[in-house]
Amino acid sequence: MPARLIDSFGTTDAFAELFSDSAVIDAMLRFEIALARSQARLGMIPQSAADAIGQVSSLDAGTMARDARESATLAIPFVKALKAQVGGAAGFVHYGATSQDLLDTTLVLLLRGAREVLANDHARLTQALRELSERHAGTITLARTLLQPALPTTFGYKAAGWFGAVVRSWRRVSAAFDEALVLQFGGAVGTLAAYGDHGLDLAAALAGELQLALPAAPWHAHRDRLASLVSQCGVYAGCLAKVARDIALLMQPEIGEVSERGGGSSAMPHKRNPAGSVVTLAAAAQVPGLVASFLSAMPQEQERAAGGWQAEWPVVACVVQSTGSALAALTSVFDGLTVDAARMRANLDRAAGAIGQLDDLERSEQYLGAAEALRRRILEDTE
Amino acid sequence: MPARLIDSFGTTDAFAELFSDSAVIDAMLRFEIALARSQARLGMIPQSAADAIGQVSSLDAGTMARDARESATLAIPFVKALKAQVGGAAGFVHYGATSQDLLDTTLVLLLRGAREVLANDHARLTQALRELSERHAGTITLARTLLQPALPTTFGYKAAGWFGAVVRSWRRVSAAFDEALVLQFGGAVGTLAAYGDHGLDLAAALAGELQLALPAAPWHAHRDRLASLVSQCGVYAGCLAKVARDIALLMQPEIGEVSERGGGSSAMPHKRNPAGSVVTLAAAAQVPGLVASFLSAMPQEQERAAGGWQAEWPVVACVVQSTGSALAALTSVFDGLTVDAARMRANLDRAAGAIGQLDDLERSEQYLGAAEALRRRILEDTE
């Protein structure tokens, strides 16, 4: 179990597990076992060696993290530990592969797991938003611009706006996952030269074993697919944060139009805080800087970077976990959200009175037909 | 002409013009004229008013930038200046529209222009990379990992790697442009209420006038499309910077495998600097932080933000211009790049000698067949 207290809002139990030491080692093992199995099938190593490697079901992380610093790669202590477990098959472990084949594919496998969790929560959130929008299709409320009351809208249209942004952004995340979840396999310098004429066959076999797509070529120093994924997570997290900010603002008692089930206060028992929105905002706030870190590291030297690549793992893991944490928190907000339509109406009336423009307000309220049409367009556009 | 000396590498003449004061005013005018024309066609305003508005071909920026600060929106001084030009039609200017309709659509129109310039340069760059890769399909060179000599590869495969990343990233930029280049039109709070039952008809007519796609709904506070565009520019710029870094490293005289036509030095006339690569790197280095700025501004309050939206224009304009500047600089690098195949061979031999592993090197050189197959896969994948 990772250190969690220093970052309570940056991950969830599920995500912490997905990027835990044991999950990392498990994914690394999967790569090496699949590699050995593929190589045995192609006659590159003895089947007995592949069998021996395939027997290893876990390794102790031990001092691997520390040892990784000595060689600037986790692959070296890992392969060493693995070799120590397989007796005579040691010489066939990681055969012809390079550190980055192992580590990038490991990251891809971890991301595949994360995608599932994200997809599940996303489905829950959008379902909740769609229902909220439908339920409040006719709930008149005050639109606010620059934090000032403006004119009437419907709460259903407002919820549809949230829905549309979240759905569009997830589509991009999903497409970016499709592109990024590909095998990394190129050998020392990406030429597959160690495998003579059989490099591409082996790559295809390995991809098959791991059920990963095979890209046109290895991508050791070309990080655009991951960069796109990380960036689209940033866009998605930004959309989640926008919803959370709206909720937190609407939940100000002076406005009081919605209310989270909320959390308490250690000093003021009477308080009801927008806890889920706050966690969403706190988690999402991590992401933009991390996206910049990833993009800044893209100019990676020649066939393998001296620093930029090695900076990626924690960035990607944090982006995904923070996004997932924000998503989980926001989903929980909508599990228990109370909408106060009467208060919305009262706020609208008060605003109309204050600004002496009842006519305008009434007219626009009367013409909320377009808002309803737009609301339906959003829900249909993104089904 | 904008202030250019403080940012000589952040834009080009073409991009500076595209985002100049006159270009901004021209795009703003196009919106208002198209709006009036559409409204006249739908009988919302007199045709004569639309004609009067349509006569205005330019406005003086004057103190608009300063005045914009008073109201936190450029739309107000602009609309005021426009009204002053149209006599009796003043009451029909900007009718029913909101600041953000005008300003967001203006940005979209500017971006449409920028896309063309980017696309042209991108086509030149990828053509050059493709040719370079073909020409050097058989040029053996030393691959380097962590800045250390590793094993042989071909320069053609290396160029194909650059090509593939740039092409994939451009596809994403292009798809993001497709999504982002849509009309913004919703009226005061995005409901089109000012237009009664004809809001959607007007929106469609306006989109047609401006030859922009009509999105499902206005997107005043939902910035995901722009965020995706900005982010994908960041990924693309990162790929350009990676190529530039490689060139600058290969051009070190101690390596000397390629050479830019290059630039001079004010203190050392004998020097030949990787000027194009340096400009590429300098321009691209601007982008990641700007992407973070855009993403950080996404949690925009309710129906229109108090700060986040207003922060976007310079960020988007800088991202696009910096990306364009990096692209132009890198394209010029390949216009005059010299490749020294003999030096590549010599460096390879020297590395082989130094590490006493001639056998390994020879073997992998002999098996560069896979590299050639991978090279072709990349070129075919991305045609």
Next chain:
Amino acid sequence: MPARLIDSFGTTDAFAELFSDSAVIDAMLRFEIALARSQARLGMIPQSAADAIGQVSSLDAGTMARDARESATLAIPFVKALKAQVGGAAGFVHYGATSQDLLDTTLVLLLRGAREVLANDHARLTQALRELSERHAGTITLARTLLQPALPTTFGYKAAGWFGAVVRSWRRVSAAFDEALVLQFGGAVGTLAAYGDHGLDLAAALAGELQLALPAAPWHAHRDRLASLVSQCGVYAGCLAKVARDIALLMQPEIGEVSERGGGSSAMPHKRNPAGSVVTLAAAAQVPGLVASFLSAMPQEQERAAGGWQAEWPVVACVVQSTGSALAALTSVFDGLTVDAARMRANLDRAAGAIGQLDDLERSEQYLGAAEALRRRILEDTE
């Protein structure tokens, strides 16, 4: 006049002028003239040459920005243009200096000008905040945590909190200016070798001419002083934005405790927007990403960077201008801020009623003595 419309909130007239093309050329000229004058005094070049160079009072920016891209340095087209103006003294222009001596010192001179403008506005802002705090030392108001009403405080203490953060942060900015405003002068590779035994004498003379401090050594590839300045501007801008956010929130009509003179709306004439706060937030939002850009560029290669250094000018200029724009906007907010003490009282009473904890509230109100003591501590601490 620079392109301003695309970035109306990112600078002010004063700052735009400070970083305009003519200001840049003027500062560059000051360096070259001071260099020539110092060299003449030390007998390194003829006095007549220094006189000829000293006659040049302006140069046309012309195509310098474009030409700078060819050589990756603005110094080359500038020096060329200057030489063309001085006839026979051409051979003595920029003698022994390097591009970066000229360009870094130019930036320092520009920053010295910017510091003055910032300092003036800072003085106005803190004066306003101090007065506000004193005036409302006894104005009871509702403190809010997580956007929820909490317990009483005084508006004077709240204003003191703003004051304290702004004052502390400016002290750090000011100290960072002290460190950063130093001469850059090292010749081609920072050794002053071109000047034989007289390099340090020349450096001291040049520093004297320009009234800049002389650092221990040139800092061509060591950017920590500028990095610290840029970062501290980021902290300062963050403090300004915090105040602006508070104002914008307190100005929500549902709360209505303070009010900016404010700006209008193009679609809703009845609205009064927190325009100054919005501009403050929009301007300040630019800065964090730019700080990251600067820091990311710090690993500059050997004696002069290939990309990182060349990325700095626009970053520094934008940071300073955005900070200055935020400061000017916030200062204007306090020029016209209305404080509604009655509304504060009413909100407090309503909150007390709503939460059924009148006792608690009354008790804490009664004990606001500590708040007053803390308020005075802040004002005294930072005088």
Next chain:
Amino acid sequence: MPARLIDSFGTTDAFAELFSDSAVIDAMLRFEIALARSQARLGMIPQSAADAIGQVSSLDAGTMARDARESATLAIPFVKALKAQVGGAAGFVHYGATSQDLLDTTLVLLLRGAREVLANDHARLTQALRELSERHAGTITLARTLLQPALPTTFGYKAAGWFGAVVRSWRRVSAAFDEALVLQFGGAVGTLAAYGDHGLDLAAALAGELQLALPAAPWHAHRDRLASLVSQCGVYAGCLAKVARDIALLMQPEIGEVSERGGGSSAMPHKRNPAGSVVTLAAAAQVPGLVASFLSAMPQEQERAAGGWQAEWPVVACVVQSTGSALAALTSVFDGLTVDAARMRANLDRAAGAIGQLDDLERSEQYLGAAEALRRRILEDTE
């Protein structure tokens, strides 16, 4: 022990321990115990309660991280767990304090521990750099600008440049620690109202117990001190990365002027990688984006933020750990660095030959006196 494999280069054993769950709980306990003790001394709570609280020497993190998400604060599950351990004294735990008093002071206590580790490694690094500079005061080497050979310098001067930047930056970090390591204590809304007339006495007593300075006032929503610390760590890390980049470039075999003891390769046993430099670069690359995250979160709402504050812990912890990891890695580089003065000489001669400017080179070599003077100025300036 935290999850380390996903972030092997982002922390060290020492730092991982400093921010571990048990370290966090220990610091939280220290706060609560010191608070109780101070309150007992002032007669606010019974001494027996303080004694009971003081008995608690550890708490199980259990599900605290998860529970923290419910209330958006770790303080609530922690205080609950603590109360469960102290029987009848439960009512006196955390008396009158607020979540943020506990959590901010906890962070400060953790940072105090981190500062010591950083200071120790910094001392080792600067000692190594000073010695290196002295040892090579007379070692002539080739300066390089824009990655191109320029003119001679000395390796001692180069090392002094590294030394100067690192020392200056540490001074700023150290000053920022001095400012940031202060007590947070204000009660629910920062007024100390719960303690009647004794709030400031209690604050002073608590500061004394914890051996922390007492600031002028609580700083719940004013984060400039931490922001300055985080930013200065960013500057410092940037300086470390610059040194690492130089080493990695000089260690290219084609240049071969220095050599790390280095690390191996999983695919190429012959390789010797700049492992320490790579880890330094990878760790330092995390920091700029995190600095932006911190600065972006500074506009914190009213008396306690809804999101921005809650985002800080992982950012601060990552900045400090990444900086510490970079520092540890770079320190180890200099423990085993080999300098090849003969190769430096050979590279210089070859460069001179290639550019046909032996005269220039010889002259500048002859005049390296200024470089030596500058070198000494740096070492003296920063003692």
